[in-house]
Amino acid sequence: METDVSNLVSGRTGDWEVVIGMEVHAQVTSQSKLFSGSSAEFGADPNMHVSLVDAAMPGMLPVINEECVRQAIRTGLGINAQINLTSVFDRKNYFYADLPQGYQISQFQHPIVGEGEVTIELKDGSQHVIGIERIHLEQDAGKSMHDQHPTQSYIDLNRSGVALMEIVSRPDIRSAEQAGAYIKKLRSILRYLGTCDGNMEEGSMRADVNVSVRRPGDPLGTRTETKNLNSVRFIMQAIDYEVERQIELIEDGGEVDQETRLFDTSTGTTRAMRSKEDAHDYRYFPDPDLLPLSFTQAYVDSLKAELPELPDQIKQRMVTEYGLSSYDASVLTEERETAAYYEAASDGQDRKMVANWMSVELFGALNKAGTNLADCPVAPQQLGALVGLITDGTISGKIAKDVFADMFDTGKNPADIIEEKGLKQVSDTGAIETMIDDVLAANQDKVAEYKSGKDKLFGFFVGQTMKLSRGQANPALVNQLLKAKLDS
């Protein structure tokens, strides 16, 4: 772990280095739960997606869902991680009202996925590699509600037993910005793989953040763990708050306690959880109900062969083959749907021009309409066709913006709109010359001024000709023909 001087935080008594590690819980995309056949779908009436296994009735036995295993392996492959052909399920023992078994089935010493890495890119263009220590499979717990009754809690076990991947990073993250970029990149990879829907609002992805500070070059400081953060913004806020709190505490002569903290979304602050002295004595031991999980290297290889192209690979291709800037490529690859739209729209067209049209006009219009690409009224092939009509000279870029606005409103093809409204660019030399002659005839005084040296008037003649053509004259031709006439 090297010190990155660009990320130091200055306190009253000197500089501090921030060290962050994250544990991300990602819900595995599957139809049914990790060890039972009840539905893993979000949002049902209370306790409807619960089997007697999930409710931990006596005598019920867990049977593992092969799809969850497959998804965990694919996730590991997506971050270039080591896949462990044998792993073991352990019981993590603790008591809580929404954990009917009295233990969570998890993986402790032998996780299914070992070391891997995720590369992040920051706004300044710098790249950082964040190490992944492990990914293990485990059960989610149920949900407690404390606000329904003054003296009682209400428990819904619909989440109980849903498969989670816990993705544990190395303490390689050095700032709130890096932490934000990391969670976004991880989310993007999971969504490309289709192994987690990445919906943070619904809790499909949540993060525990470990933060400590130290003097540059010193050994690691004492860390705190802030639990259950469910948005990029909250993650960054919690880190900023913790960093400031810890530095102040140490500079005032105090010490950071190793403790679990909770984030208050309304104030952006963290507070210590009431901790019981035995809270972390989980007494892990191998679950006697489950044999070790094992599969063959051939199975792993077959999953690897079917892996979709991932954002880093697509981005690389967009930069080298299509000539896009690294930044444009990042924007277009963050979401799988955006990249797919771009690929379809730019196929056979000017790739850079389509990228510009997407990031400026299309995203602008979508934002303004408060919608997203999934509900976009303009099909990718239609946007591609519009760009094609600009490059082949049928319409000018300026007219194209009006055509685009029409396409966005009506969903019509650009060629039809151009035909209906008579917007076709005039590239007929004779027609343009006639218009130029009319303009020059109507402005003889200005022609005389131009000829006596007032060069700036050239723009005026171009403007008048374009106006006469209702914007449809090919601007390059107008320039060329005007120049020829005026300077003759």
Add this chain to the structure above:
Amino acid sequence: MSVDKDTVRKIGRLARIHVPEESQEQIAGELNHILSWVEQLGEVDTSDVEPLASVTGHNLPMRADRVTDGEKADDVLKNAPQSASGFFVVPKVVE
């Protein structure tokens, strides 16, 4: 390895089992008895033996990802001491 009264108290608390003060000494003795019996296994040299998870040699059986269960909230809640509107109801637990 040996167990004393404090350990017995701690294990009891972790397991949410009430162990009365007067029986802690006796239970420590019993546990130590069991531990020393298990420790005899340590006399066997197992340095060249792979850990054995099962004598059957079976792999962990897996099931296909299909929804085959659930939709039985009434059954699930049947033994609950208290329930309301489809929820289990328990004494307030707030962290």
